[in-house]
Every structure is written in structure tokens, then in C-alpha cells.
Amino acid sequence: MTSLPTLPTPKKLGLVIDLDVCVGCHACVISCKEWNTGGYGNSLSDQDPYGPDVSGTFLNRIHSFEVIPEGGKLVGEAGDARIVHFPKSCLHCEDAPCVTVCPTGASYKRSADGIVLVEEDKCIGCGLCAWACPYGAREMDVAAGVMKKCTLCVDRIYNETLEEVDRVPSCVRTCPSNARHFGDLADSASDVSIMVAERGGMDLMPEQATRPVNKYLPPRPRQPLAECAPATTRDAGGASGFFAWLDGVLERM
Amino acid sequence: MHPALSIIVFSTLSGLGYGLAFMLGLGVLDPAASATKVAHLTALALISGGLISSTLHLGNPQRAWRALSQWRSSWLSREGVLAVFAFVPLVWSALACWVWDDYHPVPGLLGALLSAGTVYCTAMIYASLRSVDAWHTRLTPAVFLLFAVSGGAMLATLFAHAGGGDARIPGLLAAVALIAAWTVKLSWWKRLRLLVPTSSPESATGLGYIGKVSLFERPHVNENYLTREMGYQIARKHADKLRRIALIFGAAVPAIILALMLLVVPEAGLGSSLAAAFAALCFAAGVFVERWLFFAEARHAVMNYYGG
Numbered sequence: 001m002t003s004l005p006t007l008p009t010p011k012k013l014g015l016v017i018d019l020d021v022c023v024g025c026h027a028c029v030i031s032c033k034e035w036n037t038g039g040y041g042n043s044l045s046d047q048d049p050y051g052p053d054v055s056g057t058f059l060n061r062i063h064s065f066e067v068i069p070e071g072g073k074l075v076g077e078a079g080d081a082r083i084v085h086f087p088k089s090c091l092h093c094e095d096a097p098c099v100t101v102c103p104t105g106a107s108y109k110r111s112a113d114g115i116v117l118v119e120e121d122k123c124i125g126c127g128l129c130a131w132a133c134p135y136g137a138r139e140m141d142v143a144a145g146v147m148k149k150c151t152l153c154v155d156r157i158y159n160e161t162l163e164e165v166d167r168v169p170s171c172v173r174t175c176p177s178n179a180r181h182f183g184d185l186a187d188s189a190s191d192v193s194i195m196v197a198e199r200g201g202m203d204l205m206p207e208q209a210t211r212p213v214n215k216y217l218p219p220r221p222r223q224p225l226a227e228c229a230p231a232t233t234r235d236a237g238g239a240s241g242f243f244a245w246l247d248g249v250l251e252r253m
Numbered sequence: 254m255h256p257a258l259s260i261i262v263f264s265t266l267s268g269l270g271y272g273l274a275f276m277l278g279l280g281v282l283d284p285a286a287s288a289t290k291v292a293h294l295t296a297l298a299l300i301s302g303g304l305i306s307s308t309l310h311l312g313n314p315q316r317a318w319r320a321l322s323q324w325r326s327s328w329l330s331r332e333g334v335l336a337v338f339a340f341v342p343l344v345w346s347a348l349a350c351w352v353w354d355d356y357h358p359v360p361g362l363l364g365a366l367l368s369a370g371t372v373y374c375t376a377m378i379y380a381s382l383r384s385v386d387a388w389h390t391r392l393t394p395a396v397f398l399l400f401a402v403s404g405g406a407m408l409a410t411l412f413a414h415a416g417g418g419d420a421r422i423p424g425l426l427a428a429v430a431l432i433a434a435w436t437v438k439l440s441w442w443k444r445l446r447l448l449v450p451t452s453s454p455e456s457a458t459g460l461g462y463i464g465k466v467s468l469f470e471r472p473h474v475n476e477n478y479l480t481r482e483m484g485y486q487i488a489r490k491h492a493d494k495l496r497r498i499a500l501i502f503g504a505a506v507p508a509i510i511l512a513l514m515l516l517v518v519p520e521a522g523l524g525s526s527l528a529a530a531f532a533a534l535c536f537a538a539g540v541f542v543e544r545w546l547f548f549a550e551a552r553h554a555v556m557n558y559y560g561g
Contacts, residue, residue, distance in 0.1 A: 002323045019460075029472070054475055061472035063558050065454070069464035083469055084460055088558060097383065103320035103330035122319055125312020128329055130482065131254070134384040134452060136555035139478040145312020202459040205452045208383055208554065216459055 002102040004095065009114035012186035013152055014092050014213035015172065016195055020220045022179040024064055024085030028171035032060040032089070032150075035170035039155045041120040045143035057141045059150045060089040060171055084219055087180065089171070090137035090150035091204065091212035092116050098129035098138060098149075106147070114186075114213055115154055120146045134208045157182070185213055254385065255485045256548035263307035264375060265541050268397065270299025271368040272405020274343050276423060277350075278365030281409055283418035285354040292412040293347035300343075304336060328381055332374035339367035372401045379547075386448050387551035392441045399434035400540055406430050407507060407536055410514075411529035420525075421515065428511045431536075435504045438543065442496065445550065457557035468560030483553035484561045495546050503539020507532040 036059055037044040046056030063086045092109075096116050099107045106122035107129050109115070118129075125145040130138040138149045153169035156162060166173060172180040183192035192215075195201065201215030239247050273296040276282070282289040308314045321337065323330040342364035349357045376397035379388040406427035413420035454468070455461025476484075510532040514525060552561075 002326045055477050063468065063472050064470040065458055065460065065466050066469040067460045067463045067466050086458055100326040101329065103323050103327045103333060105323050123313065124316045124320060126329065127482065132382055132384060134554035136479045136558055140312060204459055205456050205554065207451050207456060218459060
């Protein structure tokens with residue numbers, strides 16, 4: 001059924017991604033692909049994997065952006081400009097446009113926990129859901145001809161055969177800089193909700209009216225380069241004693 | 254957006270087919286004439302050919318029947334359902350023409366209504382997508398419907414000249430619809446030119462509060478499904494030329510031929526049929542280019558993440 005749940009889901013499981021600490025190492029990309037190629041649904045195929053035009057299906061990708069404040073021209077030049085590594089996967093939107101456009105009922109949003117999934121046996125591979133998603137969260141698997149997307153590792157988070165510490169999405173478990181967090185964003189007392197409240201967690205493209213569940217924590221303000229104490233100085237005017245004599249000798253040579 | 258050939262062929266052919274079915278449903282051609290019988294077959298063939306073509310881009314076409322199930326929420330599903338329903342009165346009308354030399358108004362008008370409805374659903378698939386600014390306007394269904402009526406009336410004019418009856422009514426309808434279609438299309442293009450994108454790299458990343466956001470590095474060096482599907486660039490380079498080609502073939506040539514035939518009123522026969530056929534062919538070519546641009550010029554919001 002591709003109508004969205006009529007009531008707000010009691011749980012809103014999702015990710016909180018901390019743009020302040022992501023180092024852009026792509027470990028989550030690899031761990032996501034590794035887990036999900038053998039897990040839920042069809043595998044995540046690669047085309048021409050050892051050739052020059054390699055491409056493949058990924059559920060999570062890291063983009064890197066440069067952000068230049070007014071007055072700066074190049075990264076590094078203005079001192080305040082910065083590079084932000086930007087992990088992107090499905091945001092499990094409350095008003096998911098990908099779900100309602102699906103003609104077959106393959107795409108759906110679970111009414112219990114809000115996870116957006118694709119029932120691959122029903123998917124005809126028309127690609128309309130990927131068009132409807134403004135975030136590029138869905139990718140067609142060329143080999144299987146069905147749409148793939150982040151499942152929030154639904155086969156891990158409820159899996160009681162795993163250690164409790166592993167019952168989180170693969171990307172969260174693997175992140176070496178603790179930039180990714182998983183939890184229930186409907187519960188205001190959850191760690192992720194507190195983090196979002198404290199750090200001003202934000203929605204991506206709120207103007208698209210999708211109401212994403214996943215939140216992004218903005219980079220913390222940085223100390224401008226100009227305010228930092230200069231690391232080295234070429235002025236020896238303050239030297240005295242032996243160093244003043246040495247400065248004078250070297251000056252005369 | 255990537256202009257998939259199968260979808261462009263589908264929307265061009267089915268537009269012509271449903272347009273012709275619409276005209277036949279209104280009963281503008283003489284049901285006793287053999288040209289009208291051929292017209293019924295042509296309409297059904299164009300519609301079927303378009304629908305078959307549309308399944309070619311599917312990853313799993315064997316499951317296409319499932320697309321009839323989600324009409325409550327999905328315009329693609331509604332299109333499929335209406336397309337199936339439309340076949341009932343259209344085939345009935347064709348049989349009435351072939352077997353009894355007769356025009357039945359009930360299946361005729363019902364078929365016209367369902368034909369228009371199917372084209373409307375096709376257009377709404379695109380118009381309902383907020384992620385593609387170019388398409389997300391009420392003008393989109395207006396363009397699709399008016400182009401379908403223009404093409405259908407032009408084909409009806411052709412069959413009228415080939416012996417299907419009085420060519421003046423379909424000819425006049427074609428001329429009026431053609432002017433209306435291109436007037437709306439020109440304002441669609443104007444809207445596209447003046448469009449301020451709904452989303453920007455700043456809103457896509459939430460980093461606009463720091464400053465201007467631009468892509469530093471793509472996730473991967475090579476293209477992926479998203480950049481191939483949503484990041485088509487070639488047409489934008491030649492958009493102006495293609496727009497002129499669409500206008501010449503889709504608007505100017507058929508308009509001149511239609512006007513000449515309405516003013517001079519030639520004897521129905523081979524010459525006037527060939528002229529009408531030439532007008533219809535040019536129109537189809539013009540609409541094909543117009544549809545190609547419809548996809549290729551449309552920018553998808555996801556390109557804010559890919560620097561495009």
C-alpha cells in the first residue's frame with residue numbers, strides 16, 4: 001500500500017549525522033555496501049567492476065562541499081572557508097514522496113517505526129520513486145532491475161542473534177569518528193533527540209515538504225584564522241643576553 | 254533528466270493515438286467510410302505501440318500488471334488503470350464502425366473522456382513531482398492535453414481528406430488546438446527560463462548559514478545511476494536550436510499547411526491527403542523534439558548534491 005501511514009508513527013527511527021566530526025573517510029560507505037549486498041533483498045551490483053567505467057549501487061554516499069563565507073574567494077584563502085564532508089542516505093521522510101508515487105505498492109513506509117522500504121518482489125523498476133526523491137536516496141540496481149535504498153539495516157536493528165551493541169545500522173557501528181547516531185526521533189528523551197535539540201539539528205531541503213526524520217548536526221563555529229596567535233615571528237627585538245648577542249652577530253655576517 | 258527514448262516515444266505516440274481516439278469519439282468522421290475504419294485502427298495501434306514502448310524502460314516488465322494497484326496515490330498507476338479502461342469503449346467504437354458502419358455516441362463520448370483522462374494522468378506523473386521544478390506546474394497537463402488534441406485533429410483531418418468526410422471541422426479544430434498548444438508551451442518555456450530553483454546547494458546541505466556552498470568532491474569519480482538519470486547535460490547546450498527545430502516542425506509547417514487547406518479547400522483526394530499526412534508527420538517530429546527537451550532541460554533537485 002503506497003499511501004503513507006495516516007497517523008504519525010509511534011516510533012521514528014532514523015539517523016543523526018554530525019557534520020562537525022565527519023572526516024570523510026568513506027568507511028560507512030564500504031560497511032553499508034558490505035552488509036547490504038548480502039542482506040535484505042537483491043545484492044548491490046557493480047557494473048564493469050575492474051574496468052575503467054566502474055559504477056555500482058550504493059545506499060550511502062559521502063559528498064564533500066566547500067563552504068566559502070562572504071568575502072572569501074578560495075578555500076583556505078579567507079581562513080574561514082571550510083570543507084564539510086557530507087554523508088547522505090535515505091532520510092526516511094514522514095511525507096515520503098517516493099512512497100506515494102509507486103504504482104505497484106512495492107514502496108512503503110512502516111506504520112510501526114517509520115522505516116521506508118522497498119518490497120523488491122513487487123518492484124517493476126520504473127524509477128519513478130528515484131525521480132520523486134529530491135535527495136537522491138534511491139538507486140536502481142542495474143543487474144536486478146529493482147530499486148534499492150537504505151533499509152536502516154532493518155535486518156540488524158531488530159536482530160536478536162546479534163550482540164546488543166551491533167543492533168544499530170552498519171554505518172553507525174562502523175563510523176570511526178562517531179559522526180553517525182541511530183535512535184528514535186519520536187522519543188524526546190532519546191539520545192538522538194537530545195543531541196538534535198542541543199546542537200540545532202536540521203532538515204535537508206525543508207522547502208521540499210518531505211519532513212525528513214534524519215537530522216544533520218551543523219558544524220560548530222570555528223575560530224577565525226586571524227584571531228589565532230601567530231605561530232612564528234621573524235622579529236627578535238625582545239631577545240636579551242646571549243640571544244641578543246647571537247642575533248647581532250648573525251645580523252652582521 | 255535523462256531523456257529515455259522509450260518514454261519519449263510512448264508520450265509522443267500515445268498522445269497522437271489518444272488525440273485521434275478523442276476526435277473519433279466526438280464523431281467528426283463518417284463511420285461508413287473506409288478511411289474512418291483505418292483511422293480507428295490507427296488510433297488503437299498508436300496507443301498500443303506507445304504503451305508497449307513505455308514498458309521497455311522497466312527493470313522488470315513481467316510485473317507491469319502490478320502497476321494497476323495503487324491508483325489511490327500514484328498518477329502512474331492511475332494512468333495504467335485509465336489506459337486499460339479506455340480500451341473498452343475504444344474497441345467498441347472501432348467494432349461499431351467496422352461491423353455496423355455506425356457511430357455510437359455512448360462508447361464514443363466515453364472513449365473521448367477516458368482518452369483525455371489518460372493523457373491528463375500521464376502529464377500529472379511529471380507535474381506532481383516537486384523535485385523537478387520545470388515540470389511542477391499546472392501548465393504541464395495543459396501542454397500535454399493540447400498537444401494530444403492538436404495531433405489527433407491533424408490525423409483526423411488527414412483521414413477526412415482520404416475520404417472520411419468533411420475535412421473542415423477537424424481542420425479548424427486542429428488549427429485552433431495548434432495555436433492554443435504552442436501558446437501554452439511558449440509560456441511553459443518562459444516559466445522555465447525565469448524559474449528560481451526551489452532548492453539550492455545551501456538548502457540541500459543546510460550549510461548556507463556559513464556561506465556559499467559548492468561541490469568539492471563527488472562521492473565517486475565515475476558516473477552513477479543518479480548522475481546518469483538526473484544529470485543529463487547535452488540538451489541544455491543545444492536547447493535554443495532544438496527549440497527552433499520543434500517550433501518549425503511542430504508549429505510553423507503544420508500551421509501553414511492547415512491554413513492553406515482551410516482557405517483553398519482542395520478536392521479531397523491523394524494530393525490533399527498527402528499534404529495532410531506531411532503536416533501530421535512534421536507535427537509528430539516537432540512534438541518528439543519538444544518532448545525530448547521536456548526531459549533533457551528539466552533539472553532535478555538532487556543535482557544540488559552533484560554540482561550540476
